[in-house]
Amino acid sequence: MATLLDRLARVARRGARPPGPDLVTKAAPAFALYTDGRASWTARDPAALARAGYQGNPVVHRAVRLVAEGAASLPLVATGASAGAARAGDLLALLARPNPRESGTRLLETLYADLLLSGTAYLEAVSLDGRTAALQALRPGRMRMLPGPDGWPAAYVYTVGGTSRRFDLPAPGDPEVAPILALSLFHPDDDYAGLAPIEAAATALDIHNAASAWNKALLDNAARPSGALVFAGAALTEPQFDRLKAELEANYQGAANAGRPLLLEGGLDWKPLALSPRDMDFVEAKNAAAREIALAFGVPPLLLGLPGDSTHANYAEANRALYRQTLIPLAARTAQAPAGALEPAFGALDLEPDLDRIEALSGERESLWRRVEAAGFLSVAEKRAAVGYPPEPEAAG
Numbered sequence: 001m002a003t004l005l006d007r008l009a010r011v012a013r014r015g016a017r018p019p020g021p022d023l024v025t026k027a028a029p030a031f032a033l034y035t036d037g038r039a040s041w042t043a044r045d046p047a048a049l050a051r052a053g054y055q056g057n058p059v060v061h062r063a064v065r066l067v068a069e070g071a072a073s074l075p076l077v078a079t080g081a082s083a084g085a086a087r088a089g090d091l092l093a094l095l096a097r098p099n100p101r102e103s104g105t106r107l108l109e110t111l112y113a114d115l116l117l118s119g120t121a122y123l124e125a126v127s128l129d130g131r132t133a134a135l136q137a138l139r140p141g142r143m144r145m146l147p148g149p150d151g152w153p154a155a156y157v158y159t160v161g162g163t164s165r166r167f168d169l170p171a172p173g174d175p176e177v178a179p180i181l182a183l184s185l186f187h188p189d190d191d192y193a194g195l196a197p198i199e200a201a202a203t204a205l206d207i208h209n210a211a212s213a214w215n216k217a218l219l220d221n222a223a224r225p226s227g228a229l230v231f232a233g234a235a236l237t238e239p240q241f242d243r244l245k246a247e248l249e250a251n252y253q254g255a256a257n258a259g260r261p262l263l264l265e266g267g268l269d270w271k272p273l274a275l276s277p278r279d280m281d282f283v284e285a286k287n288a289a290a291r292e293i294a295l296a297f298g299v300p301p302l303l304l305g306l307p308g309d310s311t312h313a314n315y316a317e318a319n320r321a322l323y324r325q326t327l328i329p330l331a332a333r334t335a336q337a338p339a340g341a342l343e344p345a346f347g348a349l350d351l352e353p354d355l356d357r358i359e360a361l362s363g364e365r366e367s368l369w370r371r372v373e374a375a376g377f378l379s380v381a382e383k384r385a386a387v388g389y390p391p392e393p394e395a396a397g
Contacts, residue, residue: 042206046118047141049198053205054117057212059290060198060205062304063297064116070322071331072108077354091339091346098135099126110137111334115185116297119194122156123181123338124167132177132345135338145182145192153192156180181341183334201296204289211286298326316363323360328353356388 042052053060076095078088096104114121118140126134138158148154156167170176184194198205287307294301300318335351343349355361365387372383381391 040206042202044199044202046196046199049196049202049205050117052209053198053201054113057205057209057293059208059293059304059306060201060297063294063299064113064198066299066303066322067116067297067326067330068109068112071112071327071334072105074327074331074353075357076331076335076351079350079352087346088349091342091349091351094132094135095338095351100134101136107135107137108334111183112330114140115183115194115196115330115334117196117198119187119196119199120182120184120192123183123341125177125179125181125342127177127179132342138180151191153182156182175344177345178341181337183337197296197298201293204292204296207289208286208293211282211289214282298322316360319360320364323358328355328358 042048054064055061076092078092095107098104098107111121111123114137120140122138122140122143124136124138125132126136128134142159144157144159145153146155146157154169156169158165158167167179169178169180182192184192185196187193187195290304290306291301294304294306300321302315302318303322331353335353339349339351356365368387372378372386375383375386378386384391
């Protein structure tokens with residue numbers, strides 16, 4: 001910007017009459033430079049949002065990891081009336097070790113992260129000798145859906161490095177495992193792609209990133225606030241102007257010179273022109289943007305170390321809310337998808353998180369057990385049913 005101003009000043013000087021035969025000034029004639037002041041927003045596509053958010057924003061990065069890792073760590077259990085007759089153990093073993101390169105937890109982390117950042121995740125079922133031998137996640141940005149005559153997906157095309165591979169989906173009613181399973185979050189305007197939480201938080205994300213960039217600029221330009229040096233005399237000569245500019249850049253710019261007093265010669269006065277971050281309520285605006293990001297991902301701000309949140313009394317309550325409101329619903333709806341898609345290979349069964357093995361909910365379980373145990377009007381079988389356990393083996397028949 002300084003170079004542009006210098007050029008404009010030189011152009012203005014060439015077109016104006018100098019104030020005197022021996023005086024060359026940079027203060028006359030004056031000119032004004034205006035900008036429209038429009039905000040700059042990140043493009044609303046998954047790749048751009050992932051770069052600006054997951055790769056460039058600590059709040060988004062931590063929120064995605066917290067949800068993806070937490071949901072992937074939830075133990076799954078096979079339930080339903082037909083679970084005993086189905087090959088539930090084989091399916092759970094496949095989910096525990098889906099392919100030779102990664103564990104089940106790693107695969108689920110990838111699926112959950114894709115849902116949070118893209119709104120859609122893809123799982124490939126690899127068949128070998130007529131059986132489903134492996135599962136692997138495919139990147140949403142490389143996948144393209146081909147609709148059929150009825151509008152529903154008929155095939156998917158996956159492109160990597162200029163090479164494309166087509167996956168044809170079986171016809172409805174065909175007892176065959178589909179090679180591609182598409183999982184998506186609800187989107188009000190799209191039948192195929194899901195709406196990612198990061199897209200809902202895009203405005204708050206840009207505000208938070210802009211606030212961080214503002215802070216960095218303040219550090220890089222410390223003690224050189226926006227303002228004007230006013231000379232009470234007639235005008236500054238060219239050498240005087242260049243010397244003053246060089247002294248400001250060398251002695252009053254940068255974090256090393258932060259707080260250094262400005263020494264002015266006779267006739268010079270400093271007039272600040274910009275509002276301070278405090279006047280702009282700058283810190284609170286950044287914290288509010290961070291809380292909105294956490295809200296979009298369903299993470300209590302307390303768990304991200306954000307100030308200003310009074311919804312939860314303590315960390316334990318916030319952690320329990322994360323499981324109840326975000327992790328368990330996400331894991332439950334996601335686990336149902338592979339169970340249904342792989343039904344031709346493993347039989348009809350339901351997969352859901354095993355709540356009894358979640359440490360964060362141990363307090364709720366203990367409270368429920370105490371209430372059920374104190375209910376003397378219930379039989380043992382009724383008490384077991386009330387806490388979600390099957391009847392005792394001797395009473396099952």
